Amino acid sequence: MPDSFIPPQRTLMGPGPSDVSDRVLAALARPTIGHLDPAFITMMDELKGLLQSAFRTRNALTLPVSAPGSAGMETCFVNLIEPGDTVIIARNGVFGGRMQENADRCGARTITVDDEWGRPVDPDKIEDALRAHPEARILAFVHAETSTGARSDARALCALATQYDCLSIVDAVTSLGGIDVDVDGWGADAVYSGTQKCLSCVPGLSPVTFGDRAVARIHARRRKAQSWFLDLDLVMGYWGGEKRAYHHTAPVNALYALHEALLILHEEGLENAWRRHALHHRALAAGLEALGMTFVVAPEWRLPQLNSVRIPAGLDDAAVRRRLLEEYSLEIGAGLGPFAGQVWRIGLMGHACRRENVRLCLQALGHLIGEADAAIDADAGISAADAAYTAA
């Protein structure tokens, strides 16, 4: 018979999940209550307010979908697309590709606009596509590409969507809480995120927010959304309004944890959180470069919370990541798709974005890189990071 599972204590510097604080884990483990309990309803209302603050929106339709970020993505697509709709999708990494898969499965006519992995979405190419397809009803793009570490100009892209009478769908899974996500300021129509990145909550929920134009589109649907579970008309019966009609059983404890994680972000303040991510990113980047590593993404488009670096020649990707895990209990992320075996993705997300993690990562990588290449000083990374902190 198996035993109780006691996980190792890791430092999580991959593409998510990120380190979860004791405070969030304690919230998670509080006693389960009913999903229609008045005390729970009060908590839901607070959670909604905290989510609106994090998203910088006044959208009433703002809630956590009861499933991971991929389901948040699907929520946007199944509610906003009807079969035959033309959808323009920007693809500069894995998650743009996933958007396309979603749109295809909704019966959309999908127009894909590709940019090189590691580059931001090019607004000029998007504008060309919008001009060429005046029938398009949706523009979808990824704000922070978790597969590459590139940020795109969400403000410019949302403005183009509005200008060409499209709704925008924005993937903010990795950005929310780490860099500015300004839903109302951008005029974004539908945005989804995840809990296990810069919010440092456990994985399994997907915050979403929908603006008035998106809600109007949902109300004007000619046929029901193809997903019952993700149908916002039904979900809103539980999350919105007075009646709180049962739709599905909410993941009660995970929502306690998200409430606590959002409260922590609120206490720190959004701008302080962004500054913290920028600070530790600068230190980590200085250290990685001192160890001879190069970034995939140009400085102006780099996500502070997701650092994609090329794996130094002569190092075995899987072997190094295994040793980091076994010798340092440190997780960093592998490359995906064309980046597999070529790139590491080093996360500095939420609670994991702190000085001791930067130092641990640089110490561990310094050790393994120095071992493989005598020309590299194993301590150079930490020294460079410390200098960056001193200069800050």
Place this chain on the structure above:
Amino acid sequence: MPDSFIPPQRTLMGPGPSDVSDRVLAALARPTIGHLDPAFITMMDELKGLLQSAFRTRNALTLPVSAPGSAGMETCFVNLIEPGDTVIIARNGVFGGRMQENADRCGARTITVDDEWGRPVDPDKIEDALRAHPEARILAFVHAETSTGARSDARALCALATQYDCLSIVDAVTSLGGIDVDVDGWGADAVYSGTQKCLSCVPGLSPVTFGDRAVARIHARRRKAQSWFLDLDLVMGYWGGEKRAYHHTAPVNALYALHEALLILHEEGLENAWRRHALHHRALAAGLEALGMTFVVAPEWRLPQLNSVRIPAGLDDAAVRRRLLEEYSLEIGAGLGPFAGQVWRIGLMGHACRRENVRLCLQALGHLIGEADAAIDADAGISAADAAYTAA
């Protein structure tokens, strides 16, 4: 600014979530690790084995869907139905109706066979429908109707499905762990359940299992499943095989909790768990009847874990449930649909199925009923339950 949310300590005797033990809550709060961590993969394999035991199946395709039971239902429908398929659905409560909604949204031609709420699905009517629709490809029914407390004869219904060359889809959300769910013995093709009922885990996951005929149907699909998130071809890349390809970020901590909850069930033994549910049901039923209440479901079809009783005349449904919550911190379930305001649903699920809960419920109801009706002895319920325990 809101404070941390400290939920009240409830006794959960509604239709789920049920009481979650400290052991499961402690597992839930263990440190988050990566969803591709080797330690996590080992845990997943154990969890799969424990789920197979609970479902009484050797099906390789047995795993927890990363979302609540409604998503487990949708997983079965979107993977097994192609547009135009004829699907026969037995409907004797809310969840049969939800199955129909799911099938409709998959583009099925849906044939609904109705039975009265509180009655089991009638196999004769199902056989008539199967005879009348030789083109039918799926028979879907609910084993344990959570909205009414009625059990149906899953063995007979699965046998009919096989006889008429249909796949069976079985809702075992409320049955798993509380009464016999014999997936291989029944020859069931696709079965889904939930974690927050007789498994007494937190809500948010949906165990599913698919047999060989169902897997063959998935492999023979002409078009992809309409849901990317629930596409088992993709999900299996993560849960099955050697490679563990990333699909979505698993709800790591919730899976710790499910592992622990299944371990607890395994330690007790399935048959002991069923006996425990039967024992406390008998005591509760004796007590409720001593308080003058009557059951909705005939004895031979009653679910021990979900007791639907008519609300005594002269009592205000909502007011009584509010007082139970406020004065006893006890949750019982309201009626749904035509049962709203007419029926209470009293759960005895998993960890909540124990003598102190039976006594608390009878004491609380006895007090409130006795207050409203001088002819009722407030202690009669507890006395009758105690006598039932003594006789057992």
